[in-house]
Amino acid sequence: MRIGLKKKTTSGAASKLLAMAKKLSSKPTILFIFVSFMLFCAFLPVFAPLPSFSSHHSHRNTVNRKFEIANDRFWKDGEPFQIIGGDVHYFRVHPEYWEDRLLKAKALGLNTIQTYVPWSLHEPAPGKLVFEGFANIEAFLNLCHKHGLLVMIRPGPYICGEWDWGGFPGWFYSMIPTPKPRSSDPTYLQLVERWWGNLLPKFVPLLYENGGPIIMVQIENEYGSYGDDKEYLHHLITLARGHLGHDVILYTTDGGTRETLEKGTIRGDTIFSAVDFGTGEDPWPIFKLQKEFNAPGKSPPLSAEFYTGWLTHWGEKNAQTDADFTAAALEKILQKNGSAVLYMAHGGTNFGFYYGANTGVDEADYKPDLTSYDYDALIRESGDVDEFKIQCYSKGYSQI
Secondary structure (H helix, E strand, C coil), X not given: CCCCCCCCCCCHHHHHHHHHHHHCCCCCHHHHHHHXXXXXXXXXXXXXXXXXXXXXXXXXXXXXXXXXXXXXXXXXXXEEECCEEEEECHHHCCXXXXXXXXXXXXXXXXXXXXXXXXXXXXXXXXXXXXXXXXXCHHHHHHHHHHCCCEEEEECCCCCCCCEHHHHCCHHHHHCCCCCCCCCCCHHHHHHHHHHHHHHHHHHHHHEHHHCCCEEEEECCCCHHHCCCCHHHHHHHHXXXXXXXXXXXXXXXXXXXXXXXXXXXXXXXXXXXXXXXXXXXXXXXXXXXHHHHCCCCCCCCCEEEEEECCCCCECCCCCCCCCHHHHHHHHHHHXXXXXXXXXXXXXXXXXXXXXXXXXECCCCCCEEEECCXXXXXCCECXXXXXXXXXXXXXXXXXXXX
């Protein structure tokens, strides 16, 4: 159904939200972080056979469910649909708290959850696959479905996300020849084919058309900020279609500049190009630019990463953002039927040694990230809600 955009006239919705959030308050976090780290260390890998293309047709649901793009809108079962989503990464939350965080995200008014899939977590050694514990992505997706939350999933193979080496497994470096990530290098593509051949079939019964929550699957991640190897992108699209079929929406996400979109997108009907940009920028000129990189009528305005906060590096003060300013920026998108995904709705924790690093203006400026991935999000690392932020966001729209 269409998500309404009627402005709030009272503070009742915010009060109700705060009461709900408090009711869902989380348990003490010190013990959970310690136990979580120990669980990561105790992962037992599961060996998986070499994959082939999925038989996605065998999973077709007789129920007429359809999520599509037409007339520059998203459509869900024939009705206009506005994505009001948020990132919650299953691998940054103890499985015991997945349901709690998802319920809080839903209480915020979100209808969609977006998550990355880090290759390194699921394949810690060549051919040894893990889909249990923190890595039980199917259980997480089923919880989303249980609570009526749709899913936009981002399986990389590169994810960035301030995750160690952008999600690529460290054992790449032990290979001879060493694969060249994010390129059409045959050694690298062979590894991607094996990885996705084990991962993507798990998503087939969870696609929206088959009765599940997955409405969109991302190809790569902000590739236009890195390279312009179109052969590589085309290969990923062909691989994804081979496993997932032709009905699910495949999408790319790139920064809202002509240069990054030129490099990172594949024009045509086969894939949708979304954008991300700073909250201080006027969104509608960027959405107008986005339209140039999509087929006619196939460009619903979508900020796939609307930054509610920011990351923190070692030696820096915890990131803090202006909630009123950010909420006003979100309002500019939603009031004209644009869609947005809050990055992050809940940040969580970089358990073990999975935290990544960034560079400054100079590539040699190494900036390691923290174990904490709080991100100054509406749902804090501990699972508590930021009441002030929620009040700011709820001023403009009843859904937030």
